Amino acid sequence: MLEARIPSGPIEDRWDKCRLEMRLVNPANRRKHSIIVVGSGLAGGAAAATLGQRGYHVDCFSYHDTPRRAHSIAAQGGINAAKNYRNDGDSIFRLFKDTVKGGDFRARESNVYRLAQISNNIIDQCVAQGVPFAREYGGLLDNRSFGGVQVERTFYARGQTGQQLLLGAYQALEEQVAAGRVTMHFRHELLDIVIVDGRARGIVTRDLVTGRLESHVADVVVLATGGYSNVFYLSTNAKACNCTAIWRAHRRGALLANPCFTQIHPTCIPLSSDYQSKLTLMSESLRNDGRIWVPKAKADKRAPRDIPESERDYYLERRYPSFGNLVPRDIASRAAKEACDEGYGVGPHGQGVFLDFGDAIRRLGLETVREKYGNLFDIYERITGDDAYTVPMRIYPAPHYTMGGLWVDYHLMSTIPGLFVAGEANFSDHGANRLGASALMQGLADGYFILPSVVPDYLASAPHNGVDTSHPAFRAVEAEVKGRIDKLLAIKGQRSPDSFHRELGKIMWDDCGMARSDAGLRKALARIPELREEFWHNLRLVGGDEEVNQALEKANRVSDLLELAELMCTDALDRTESCGGHFRLESQTPEGEAKRDDANFCYTAAWEWKGPAQAHALHKEALTFEHVPLAQRNYK
Amino acid sequence: MKLTLNIWRQPNANAPGKFVTYQVKDVIPEMSFLEMLDALNEDLIGRSEPPVVFDHDCREGICGSCGFLINGVAHGGQRATTVCQLSMRFFKDGQTLTLEPWRARAFPVIRDLMVNRSAFDRIIQAGGFISAHTGSAPDANAILVPKEAADMAFDAAACIGCGACVAACPNAAAMLFTSAKVTHLNALPQGQPQKDERTLSMVAAMSNEGFGSCTNHGECEAVCPKEIPLEFIGRMNRDLIQAAWHRHREPLTVPSVVQEPSHEDAHRQEGADVVGA
Numbered sequence: 001m002l003e004a005r006i007p008s009g010p011i012e013d014r015w016d017k018c019r020l021e022m023r024l025v026n027p028a029n030r031r032k033h034s035i036i037v038v039g040s041g042l043a044g045g046a047a048a049a050t051l052g053q054r055g056y057h058v059d060c061f062s063y064h065d066t067p068r069r070a071h072s073i074a075a076q077g078g079i080n081a082a083k084n085y086r087n088d089g090d091s092i093f094r095l096f097k098d099t100v101k102g103g104d105f106r107a108r109e110s111n112v113y114r115l116a117q118i119s120n121n122i123i124d125q126c127v128a129q130g131v132p133f134a135r136e137y138g139g140l141l142d143n144r145s146f147g148g149v150q151v152e153r154t155f156y157a158r159g160q161t162g163q164q165l166l167l168g169a170y171q172a173l174e175e176q177v178a179a180g181r182v183t184m185h186f187r188h189e190l191l192d193i194v195i196v197d198g199r200a201r202g203i204v205t206r207d208l209v210t211g212r213l214e215s216h217v218a219d220v221v222v223l224a225t226g227g228y229s230n231v232f233y234l235s236t237n238a239k240a241c242n243c244t245a246i247w248r249a250h251r252r253g254a255l256l257a258n259p260c261f262t263q264i265h266p267t268c269i270p271l272s273s274d275y276q277s278k279l280t281l282m283s284e285s286l287r288n289d290g291r292i293w294v295p296k297a298k299a300d301k302r303a304p305r306d307i308p309e310s311e312r313d314y315y316l317e318r319r320y321p322s323f324g325n326l327v328p329r330d331i332a333s334r335a336a337k338e339a340c341d342e343g344y345g346v347g348p349h350g351q352g353v354f355l356d357f358g359d360a361i362r363r364l365g366l367e368t369v370r371e372k373y374g375n376l377f378d379i380y381e382r383i384t385g386d387d388a389y390t391v392p393m394r395i396y397p398a399p400h401y402t403m404g405g406l407w408v409d410y411h412l413m414s415t416i417p418g419l420f421v422a423g424e425a426n427f428s429d430h431g432a433n434r435l436g437a438s439a440l441m442q443g444l445a446d447g448y449f450i451l452p453s454v455v456p457d458y459l460a461s462a463p464h465n466g467v468d469t470s471h472p473a474f475r476a477v478e479a480e481v482k483g484r485i486d487k488l489l490a491i492k493g494q495r496s497p498d499s500f501h502r503e504l505g506k507i508m509w510d511d512c513g514m515a516r517s518d519a520g521l522r523k524a525l526a527r528i529p530e531l532r533e534e535f536w537h538n539l540r541l542v543g544g545d546e547e548v549n550q551a552l553e554k555a556n557r558v559s560d561l562l563e564l565a566e567l568m569c570t571d572a573l574d575r576t577e578s579c580g581g582h583f584r585l586e587s588q589t590p591e592g593e594a595k596r597d598d599a600n601f602c603y604t605a606a607w608e609w610k611g612p613a614q615a616h617a618l619h620k621e622a623l624t625f626e627h628v629p630l631a632q633r634n635y636k
Numbered sequence: 637m638k639l640t641l642n643i644w645r646q647p648n649a650n651a652p653g654k655f656v657t658y659q660v661k662d663v664i665p666e667m668s669f670l671e672m673l674d675a676l677n678e679d680l681i682g683r684s685e686p687p688v689v690f691d692h693d694c695r696e697g698i699c700g701s702c703g704f705l706i707n708g709v710a711h712g713g714q715r716a717t718t719v720c721q722l723s724m725r726f727f728k729d730g731q732t733l734t735l736e737p738w739r740a741r742a743f744p745v746i747r748d749l750m751v752n753r754s755a756f757d758r759i760i761q762a763g764g765f766i767s768a769h770t771g772s773a774p775d776a777n778a779i780l781v782p783k784e785a786a787d788m789a790f791d792a793a794a795c796i797g798c799g800a801c802v803a804a805c806p807n808a809a810a811m812l813f814t815s816a817k818v819t820h821l822n823a824l825p826q827g828q829p830q831k832d833e834r835t836l837s838m839v840a841a842m843s844n845e846g847f848g849s850c851t852n853h854g855e856c857e858a859v860c861p862k863e864i865p866l867e868f869i870g871r872m873n874r875d876l877i878q879a880a881w882h883r884h885r886e887p888l889t890v891p892s893v894v895q896e897p898s899h900e901d902a903h904r905q906e907g908a909d910v911v912g913a
C-alpha cells in the first residue's frame with residue numbers, strides 16, 4: 001500500500017535522476033490540463049504561480065478574501081538555505097544532516113536531502129522576485145543562526161520573513177491571475193474531495209459569502225492547506241486554520257501519517273486570561289541573543305532585575321553547554337515545562353520563564369538589538385504592556401506546527417492518485433520535530449520546485465477522459481456536503497461551536513500535549529467521542545446556510561477536529577517511544593531526555609480510515625538511515 | 637468593566653444597514669478588542685441572535701484581515717496597532733464605542749463589519765510584481781543591493797493590505813497602499829526593468845477601481861498599523877512623472893489633483909435599535 005517511489009542510487013543524484021525519468025507535457029498541450037490548488041499560502045501560492053507560468057490552467061482556492069492573508073504570513077524568523085555564504089562549514093549535506101537529526105530520525109532521508117538541495121534555489125528565486133531580505137552594508141545577504149544548528153544559514157527579513165516570502169509568492173500569483181492562467185476563488189472553502197474512477201478529480205466548495213455549494217473539476221488536485229495545531233484551541237495558528245481539507249481527503253482514502261507529531265514552540269507569550277483566543281509566538285531568532293532563565297529559588301516573586309546573577313538558573317546553558325539557548329524546539333519547550341512544573345515558573349500563574357536581553361543590550365547596544373528584533377519587542381509590549389528592553393520577556397511554550405499530515409510519496413502524491421499534498425499539510429520532511437526556519441523552506445520547495453516537476457509527470461501518464469461536474473460522483477458528494485450542513489443547522493442545541501472547541505483543546509493540551517502517558521491518552525480517547533456525541537446533539541448555530549455565517553464555518557471545522565483529535569491520541573498511544581516533539585513519560589533517559597526505541601518504532605505510522613464507527617488500520621513505512629547513522633540526539 | 641457598543645449591522649451587500657446598540661459587561665483589561673467581540677458573539681449565539689460578522693484571522697497584526705472604525709478611527713487609534721492587537725486596557729469603564737465598517741466606494745460592505753477589498757488585488761495585478769519565472773534566477777548574491785535600498789524596500793513591503801489608509805482618507809484614496817508597493821519594487825535593482833510600466837499601470841488601476849485622489853491630509857499615515865510613511869506617495873508621484881516622460885504619454889493624470897470624494901455619501905440607515913444585554 002505504501003509505495004514511496006524513492007529513486008535508487010546515490011542520495012545526491014536521486015532528485016536529478018527522478019526529474020530525468022519524469023514525463024513532460026508539451027508547452028502547447030499544457031493549457032488543456034486543469035489543476036486545482038487548494039490553499040494560497042507559501043506552498044499553494046508558489047505552486048499555483050509556477051504552474052500558471054508553465055502554461056497550465058490553474059484554479060486556486062482560498063477561504064480568505066485574498067491570498068496574502070494565508071497564515072504563512074505570520075512566520076517570523078527566517079528561511080534556511082545551504083548557501084554557505086558565511087563560509088562557516090555549511091553544505092547541503094550538513095543542512096540535510098541537521099534536519100534529519102533535528103527531526104529525531106523519523107523523516108525520510110531522500111526527501112530531506114532533496115529539500116536541502118533545493119534550499120539554495122529558493123533563496124535565488126525569492127531575491128529575484130524582490131523579497132527584501134536583510135542585507136549587510138556591502139549589499140550582500142545577511143544570515144543568522146537558529147536552534148539545533150551550529151552554522152549561520154538562516155536568511156531573514158527582520159521578524160517578518162514569512163510575510164515577505166508570502167508577498168513574493170502572492171505577487172507572482174497575481175501576475176498569473178492578470179495573465180488569465182490562474183483563476184482565484186477567494187472566500188471559498190473546500191468541504192470535500194471528489195474521486196472518480198479511483199482518481200482525485202475535483203472538489204466541492206462553499207462560497208462563504210452566498211453559501212452556495214459549487215463543484216469544481218480538474219485533472220489534478222493539490223492540497224496546500226496547512227496544519228492542524230488548532231486542535232489545541234489555543235495555538236499560534238490563525239483562527240481559521242483547520243484540518244477539514246486533509247481530514248476529508250483522509251476519509252476518502254488518503255492515509256494520514258504521524259498525526260501525533262506536533263511541535264510545541266518554546267517562545268510564546270504566556271496565557272493571560274480565560275478569554276484568550278490564541279497565543280502569540282515570539283520568534284525563535286530571539287534565542288540568538290536572549291538568555292533563558294528562572295530563579296534558583298522556587299516561587300521567587302522578586303522583580304527579575306532584583307535577582308542577582310548568582311541566584312539565576314540559565315538552565316539551557318547549564319544542561320546543554322554546546323548548544324545553550326539554541327537547542328531544538330522540542331528540548332527547549334520541555335525544559336521550560338519542567339522548570340514550571342517544579343515550581344520555578346515566573347509571572348502571575350507561574351507558567352512562564354524569562355527570556356532576558358540584558359546581556360545582549362550591554363554587549364551589542366540598544367540600537368543593534370532594536371534593529372534586529374524591534375518589531376518583536378513591539379508585539380510583546382502591545383500584548384503584555386511590558387517593555388522588554390528594560391524587563392525580561394516572559395515566555396511559555398505553545399502549539400505551533402504539525403509535522404504529521406497526509407502521507408505522500410517522493411512525488412508528494414497521497415495514496416489517492418492525482419491528489420498531491422504540499423507544505424505543512426503533508427508529513428514528509430520534518431520527522432518528529434521541525435527545526436526553526438525549515439517550514440518556509442519546505443513550503444517553497446514543494447510549491448516552487450517539486451510540484452511543478454511531479455504534477456506534469458502525473459498529467460502525462462494519467463488518462464483524463466471527459467469528466468465534468470455533472471458526473472454522478474460530483475452530485476453524490478455535493479449531496480453529502482449539503483446533508484452535513486443541514487444537519488449542523490438542525491441540531492438547535494445549547495452550546496456554541498467555540499465552547500466545544502475550547503473543551504477539545506483543553507483535553508488535547510492536557511493529555512496529548514508536551515508530555516503524554518498511557519493513562520492520559522486512554523482518558524482522552526474515552527472523553528473525545530463523548531464530546532463529539534454531545535457536539536452533534538447540543539450544538540447551537542444561528543442563521544442559515546445561504547448567507548455569511550461564521551459560526552457555521554467554525555462548526556464544520558470543529559466537527560472535523562473532533563475526529564482528527566481521536567486519531568492523534570490513537571497514534572500517540574500506539575507509539576510508546578519518545579521521539580522529538582512526541583514525549584511519552586514512560587520512555588525517557590535517566591536525565592529526562594526523550595528516549596527513542598529504534599528497534600520497534602523506526603517507521604512512519606500511516607493510518608487508514610475504515611469508516612465512522614471502525615478503528616483505523618495502521619500501515620508502516622519502514623525508515624532507513626544510510627547517510628545519517630541512527631544515534632541518540634545529543635545537544636550537550 | 638462595562639461598555640456600550642453601537643455596531644453597524646447589515647445583513648448583506650444589498651440590504652440597508654443600521655446601528656444596533658449592545659451592552660457588554662465583564663470586560664477585563666487583558667482581553668484584546670476582538671476577544672471582547674468574541675464574548676459578545678458567544679452571548680448573541682446564546683440568545684439566538686446573529687453574531688456580529690467581522691474579518692479576522694492571525695490576531696497578531698500581520699495578516700491584514702481585520703479592521704473597522706472605532707469611534708470613526710480606523711483600527712481604534714492606538715499608534716501602529718491593528719484592531720486585533722488593540723488591548724482593552726486602553727478603554728475606560730462606561731465608555732460608548734461606535735463600530736462601523738471601512739467606508740469607501742471601492743470597498744463594498746459584505747456583511748456587518750466585513751467589506752470586500754478585492755480592488756487591492758486588482759491593483760497588484762496591474763504591476764505589483766517582478767516577473768521572475770521560477771527557476772530562472774541568478775545566484776542570490778549576484779546582484780548587490782545597498783542596505784539603504786533594501787531597508788526602504790522592506791519599510792514599504794511591510795504593508796499588510798488592511799485598507800485602513802483608504803478608510804481614513806477623506807477622499808477614500810488608495811495612494812498609500814499603491815505607493816507602498818510601487819516603492820518596495822522600484823527601490824530594488826531587480827525592480828528596475830519594469831519600473832515605468834509598473835508605476836503607470838498601478839496608478840491607472842487604482843483610478844479605475846473608484847478610489848479617490850490624494851489631497852495630502854496625511855490621515856492614512858496616521859492610522860497605518862505598519863507606519864508606512866506619506867513620503868512614499870511623493871516617491872510614487874515622482875516615478876509616475878518620470879515614467880510618463882520616458883513614455884511620452886499624453887495626457888498624464890496625476891492622481892494628487894483633486895477630483896471628487898469617493899466616500900459613500902451616507903449609508904441608508906433605519907432608526908437605531910437598542911438591545912439590552
